[in-house]
Amino acid sequence: MATSARRERGTSPRRERGTSQSLKALLGIRELVFSGEVGPGVRLSEVTLSGRLGISRTPIRAALAQLDQEGVVEAIPSGGYTVRSFTQVDVADAIELRGALEGVAARIAAERGVPAARLQTMHSLLAELDHVVADPKRTDFAVYIARNGEFHDLLHTLSGSETIRRELERVMRLPFAAPNAFITAQAEMPEIRVSLLVAQAQHRAIVNAIEMREGARAEAIAREHARLARTNLDVMIEDTKLINKVPGLSLISG
Amino acid sequence: MATSARRERGTSPRRERGTSQSLKALLGIRELVFSGEVGPGVRLSEVTLSGRLGISRTPIRAALAQLDQEGVVEAIPSGGYTVRSFTQVDVADAIELRGALEGVAARIAAERGVPAARLQTMHSLLAELDHVVADPKRTDFAVYIARNGEFHDLLHTLSGSETIRRELERVMRLPFAAPNAFITAQAEMPEIRVSLLVAQAQHRAIVNAIEMREGARAEAIAREHARLARTNLDVMIEDTKLINKVPGLSLISG
DNA sequence: TTCCCTTAAGTTGTATACAGCGAGTATACG
DNA sequence: CGTATACTCGCTGTATACAACTTAAGGGAA
Numbered sequence: 001m002a003t004s005a006r007r008e009r010g011t012s013p014r015r016e017r018g019t020s021q022s023l024k025a026l027l028g029i030r031e032l033v034f035s036g037e038v039g040p041g042v043r044l045s046e047v048t049l050s051g052r053l054g055i056s057r058t059p060i061r062a063a064l065a066q067l068d069q070e071g072v073v074e075a076i077p078s079g080g081y082t083v084r085s086f087t088q089v090d091v092a093d094a095i096e097l098r099g100a101l102e103g104v105a106a107r108i109a110a111e112r113g114v115p116a117a118r119l120q121t122m123h124s125l126l127a128e129l130d131h132v133v134a135d136p137k138r139t140d141f142a143v144y145i146a147r148n149g150e151f152h153d154l155l156h157t158l159s160g161s162e163t164i165r166r167e168l169e170r171v172m173r174l175p176f177a178a179p180n181a182f183i184t185a186q187a188e189m190p191e192i193r194v195s196l197l198v199a200q201a202q203h204r205a206i207v208n209a210i211e212m213r214e215g216a217r218a219e220a221i222a223r224e225h226a227r228l229a230r231t232n233l234d235v236m237i238e239d240t241k242l243i244n245k246v247p248g249l250s251l252i253s254g
Numbered sequence: 255m256a257t258s259a260r261r262e263r264g265t266s267p268r269r270e271r272g273t274s275q276s277l278k279a280l281l282g283i284r285e286l287v288f289s290g291e292v293g294p295g296v297r298l299s300e301v302t303l304s305g306r307l308g309i310s311r312t313p314i315r316a317a318l319a320q321l322d323q324e325g326v327v328e329a330i331p332s333g334g335y336t337v338r339s340f341t342q343v344d345v346a347d348a349i350e351l352r353g354a355l356e357g358v359a360a361r362i363a364a365e366r367g368v369p370a371a372r373l374q375t376m377h378s379l380l381a382e383l384d385h386v387v388a389d390p391k392r393t394d395f396a397v398y399i400a401r402n403g404e405f406h407d408l409l410h411t412l413s414g415s416e417t418i419r420r421e422l423e424r425v426m427r428l429p430f431a432a433p434n435a436f437i438t439a440q441a442e443m444p445e446i447r448v449s450l451l452v453a454q455a456q457h458r459a460i461v462n463a464i465e466m467r468e469g470a471r472a473e474a475i476a477r478e479h480a481r482l483a484r485t486n487l488d489v490m491i492e493d494t495k496l497i498n499k500v501p502g503l504s505l506i507s508g
Numbered sequence: 509t510t511c512c513c514t515t516a517a518g519t520t521g522t523a524t525a526c527a528g529c530g531a532g533t534a535t536a537c538g
Numbered sequence: 539c540g541t542a543t544a545c546t547c548g549c550t551g552t553a554t555a556c557a558a559c560t561t562a563a564g565g566g567a568a
Binding site for chain 2: 058065089090096170
């Protein structure tokens, strides 16, 4: 009786190109958590999720294990998982961590050198970001978010170390650690323009430092760059109106 | 027919205190990989592992997913996993990463301050390590490894940031990133004594820096401390006789 | 002989059955 | 009326069944 995720045994539609049940479960549960539909501390029952998402327990269970690794969900000693709750300090630490890792990536890139082609791509991205930031009141945030994301992704690969890239990818999944985490909400804030201009200046400085093989400088700027996000976080926490604007902000309690 | 992990349905002995099948699978597969019993690039079939470890596919599958996260095993796009192979550079990067994270932990600990009780524990560990290192030719490596591990574990918590501690715990699971990774082999090397003395001096310096609230210094020393491991790695790679002495060294190819 | 296509075996992804453990509840006793 | 105890329901951990997919092998044609 339990499960209602019933589906005729041999008639399963089968995954339609990359839409595996596991992935659906992962995205579904993430969405459930970040949308605030299930609050912090709430237990995530496998059977309930199974019924709600129309997926059997097996992929649900895999997704929960993954989300546990990502830090979105917390394992209960006696079994099962609850939605994790984050303090403001947790988020600050995650940002600090991202900064530290991006710093290491930037430094190693500078020290070991980067192929010219890669640097060329970086410069292209810088130019595009310049263009987006240039014209006040007409800034397209969707484009900014996309380019900014690409810039950081590329930065993460510049060290040439797959290990470091992997770890950065992990840290970016921590709630609000990603560079773009707050930008959607920032769009409504007056301070946004200054923030973007400063960020872009730092982007340029990081690339320049890497080009000049100035490892220490590259690292220092990358770290400071991440701290921008922290400043934004503080501003945002103050402005309680934004709680519903930023997905997942409801996870922060304390 | 396939599976031979057969076991009477209702007669399962049930886990004997914490020995869940999942844990057994995790440890079993790790052992298989690190012992070199299955070489890099080899595909890990779930049913084969199931039969070999006497565990059903479900916990095996969970363990493989976990090991994928840990970086021990690599997911094949079309499904399944292979044993990952590491280059010497990969290991160096992992050590660098550990150093960077321990550095951040030490700096934050220094900046935010640490409860006196914690510092007291650190000093106790320092004293014990002193004692172990003091007498040449009679050094008990098992004790050193234990205390050294405790020292680093404690250091990881000193920042007070659970996020950072978690991430450090992850990175430590990367092959050879852990502080104790090479010590067993070092026991047979002549340079070991100097290495341990230097390491211990750094331990003291890190604690001192944290006490003095000298964040930058704490970070710098912690990073350099990690680099000791890298030096040891280089020495060890040269000495091919050690390949069978160090568990998992067979994973390094290139 | 070589290349392609068909086919078969093996492997993974997913669903589900089942048993034990735990949390919460109701009942009985002080 | 409060507390302790027994019980029941639900939950997770694990095993297994089944179908699609992947891959490797074998046979046929150029």
